[in-house]
Amino acid sequence: MTDDEVLAEFRASHALLEGHFKLSSGRHSAHYLQCARVLMNAERAGKLARALCQKIPREIRSQVEKVVSPAMGGVIIGHEMGRTLEVDAVFLERPSGTFELRRGFDVKEGEKVLLVEDVVTTGLSSGEAIKAVRKAGGEVLAAAALVDRSAGEADFDVPFFALVEINFPTYAPGEVPPELAAIPLEKPGSRKG
Incomplete structure (x- = not known):
């Protein structure tokens, strides 16, 4: 899929929002990608997972x-990536602030x-x-995401692959431009606060 085709999927599902948003990172933005909306259709979620899978080199995929x-944001796309790769997919939760495997999920040594x-x-x-997976004994080969909006700043010690890069500006709380600050703040993500 091309970047334009990916963004068309976000627009078609009303997943590309405009306003004043507080991201889960704590930063502010005039744009928000509600991936849960783009992934709510199983066919679309599968198509995006297959496209993301193709971005990962075969030697890693294999x-x-x-x-x-x-959890929460990665659960659906993680499940679809598991289906695409024909492996199990599990998720991490933060019941007390740090990621851990629960629900009987595990990662073998x-x-x-x-x-x-x-x-x-x-x-x-x-x-x-990644730290939680390693603590559980797993070896993280790579990280992948539907959207990289880090502007190349995300730094992992494993290869990172994204289906699309979108670089809407984000702002630290004390650096929000007046025109954005004038718009009521929304916190649409899974982590409130």
Whole structure:
């Protein structure tokens, strides 16, 4: 899929929002990608997962034994990536602030893992998820996301692949431009606060 085709899928599902948003990273933006909306259609989610899978080199794809995603945003795309790669997909949760495997999910010692997210902005959540997988004994081969909006700033010690790069400006809380600050703030993500 081309970048324009990917963005068309976001627009068709009303997943590309405009306003004043506080992102899960704490930064502010005039644009928000509601990946849950683009992924609510199973056919579309599968198509996007297959396209993302094609961005990952075959030598990495062929080694993946399990897909792990951070909840909530990564759950659907992680599941679809597991289906595409024909491996199990599990997710991490933050019941007390740090990622952990729950619900009987596990990662075996040395198991080769692909970490899958919906959107990467700062890379902080993905980095924390990678640490949790390693703590559980897994070997993270690569990270992947539907959308990289980090402007190349996300830095993992594993290869990172994104279906599309979108670089809408984001602002630290004290740096929000007046025209954006005048718009009521929304927090549409899964983490409130």
